[in-house]
Amino acid sequence: MSLDASAILAEAQDKAGFADSEPVIASNLEVLCASLNSVGNLSTDGEAAAWRALVTRQADRIGGLKWCAEHPEILVEPIDALFLCGLPRSGTTYFQYLFDRDRRFQLVRTWQSLVPLPPPAADAQSVAERKAFAHEIRARTRPAEPENFAALHLYDEDGSDECHAFLEQGVTAAGFHNVYDVPTYFDWLISHCDPVPAYEVHKRQLQLLQWRGMHKPWALKYPNHVLFMDAICAVHPAARFAITHRDPLQVLASIAKMTLTLRKTRYDTVDPARVGEQMLHFIEAHIARIMAFADGPEAHRVVHVDYYALVANPAEEMVRIHTALGIESPPDVIAEIAGWRRENPKNARGANDYALAQFGLSADAVEERFATYRQRFAIPREADAIKELSE
Incomplete structure (x- = not known):
C-alpha cells in the first residue's frame, strides 16, 4: 500500500458527508504523501496508521466546511489569540499549562x-x-510508549492541547517531520508552502469550537507557530506571540530524542544519525524565522520568555509577561499559577537525559551554528542556568 492523496480525500469526503472545496489543501496533502512514499520504510502498521490519521484530519476539515455552509454565522466569530511558541522542546508545554491556570x-x-x-x-x-x-x-x-514518555511530554487526557491537529487539517504542520521521516515535505514547508490557507482552516476550527460558547482570548500553543508568524499576522491582524527561549543544544538533543521515540512506533528501522541531521536542520529553520521576525516590522507583537526564569519562579515571570502583554495579574490567577508549580515540580513526571553524541552530532560544532541566536537572546548554557538557580 502507498499513501494516495486522492484516495485519502475521497474517503474523508465520504466520512464527512460533504464535498471538499479547498484545492490548496489537497495540493498540500499530495506533497506530504509523496514525501512519505519516497522514503518508503514505514512499517505495515505505521502506514495503515498514517492513512487513518490523514483521513481523520481531512474529514475533520471537510466536516467543518459542512457546518459553516449550514451555519455561515460561524465564520464571523471573532478570534482573539495569543500564540505560545518557541523552539520545539523549549518549555512551551510547561508555559501552556501556566496559561491554563488563568481563567481569562x-x-x-x-x-x-x-x-x-x-x-x-x-x-x-x-x-x-x-x-x-x-x-x-x-x-x-x-x-x-517508552517508560519515560511522560517526562518527554506532558499529557493529560482532559488537559490543554496544542494546535498540531488543527494544522494537520491544513497539512501545514511542521510536527509531521517529528512523527514521520519526510525531509522533502519539511523543505517544501519552509521554502514553497503558502501557509495562509492552512491558518485560515486553523482559525475556522477555533470559530467552530467557540460558536455559541465562551468569547475569551485563546492561548494557542504550538512551538512551530514561529515558522509562520507572518501568515498568522495576515489571518489574525491583532495576534500576539510569547516565545520561549532555552539552551538550543538542549533543545536539539531533546527534539532528536522525541523524534526517535515517535518514529520507532511507525518505522521498521530508524537511524539515530539521520534523525540528528534532520533535527539540526529543523531547529536551524525555526531559529532563522525567530531571528527574522524579531528584527522585522512586527517585532513589537512578541514577548520573549526566559525558560529558566519561568521554571524557577513562574508566578513572578508571568506577572512580567502579563505586563508586557498589557494585561493585569489578578491575585487569584497568580495564586493558581504558584499552586500548579508546587504540585508539578521539575522532573515530577520523570527526568530525561539528553545527549547529542547518540545522534551523531558534535556539541562544539552545533554550538558554533547556534551562537548568534544564543547571543541575541542572552540564552545561558542549561547547566549554568540550573546551577545559578540552585544557588
Whole structure:
C-alpha cells in the first residue's frame, strides 16, 4: 500500500458527508504523501496508521466546511489569540499549562483536538462522550510508549492541547517531520508552502469550537507557530506571540530524542544519525524565522520568555509577561499559577537525559551554528542556568 492523496480525500469526503472545496489543501496533502512514499520504510502498521490519521484530519476539515455552509454565522466569530511558541522542546508545554491556570483565557482541550466536531455548544451531550473517547485513546496508546514518555511530554487526557491537529487539517504542520521521516515535505514547508490557507482552516476550527460558547482570548500553543508568524499576522491582524527561549543544544538533543521515540512506533528501522541531521536542520529553520521576525516590522507583537526564569519562579515571570502583554495579574490567577508549580515540580513526571553524541552530532560544532541566536537572546548554557538557580 502507498499513501494516495486522492484516495485519502475521497474517503474523508465520504466520512464527512460533504464535498471538499479547498484545492490548496489537497495540493498540500499530495506533497506530504509523496514525501512519505519516497522514503518508503514505514512499517505495515505505521502506514495503515498514517492513512487513518490523514483521513481523520481531512474529514475533520471537510466536516467543518459542512457546518459553516449550514451555519455561515460561524465564520464571523471573532478570534482573539495569543500564540505560545518557541523552539520545539523549549518549555512551551510547561508555559501552556501556566496559561491554563488563568481563567481569562481559553485553551484547546485534548478531546477537542481528537474529536473537534460537532461544535461543543451545539451538542453539549457529545462532550462527555468525546472526553471518554480521549481517555480511551490515551489508555490504548500508553502501553506502547517508552517508560519515560511522560517526562518527554506532558499529557493529560482532559488537559490543554496544542494546535498540531488543527494544522494537520491544513497539512501545514511542521510536527509531521517529528512523527514521520519526510525531509522533502519539511523543505517544501519552509521554502514553497503558502501557509495562509492552512491558518485560515486553523482559525475556522477555533470559530467552530467557540460558536455559541465562551468569547475569551485563546492561548494557542504550538512551538512551530514561529515558522509562520507572518501568515498568522495576515489571518489574525491583532495576534500576539510569547516565545520561549532555552539552551538550543538542549533543545536539539531533546527534539532528536522525541523524534526517535515517535518514529520507532511507525518505522521498521530508524537511524539515530539521520534523525540528528534532520533535527539540526529543523531547529536551524525555526531559529532563522525567530531571528527574522524579531528584527522585522512586527517585532513589537512578541514577548520573549526566559525558560529558566519561568521554571524557577513562574508566578513572578508571568506577572512580567502579563505586563508586557498589557494585561493585569489578578491575585487569584497568580495564586493558581504558584499552586500548579508546587504540585508539578521539575522532573515530577520523570527526568530525561539528553545527549547529542547518540545522534551523531558534535556539541562544539552545533554550538558554533547556534551562537548568534544564543547571543541575541542572552540564552545561558542549561547547566549554568540550573546551577545559578540552585544557588
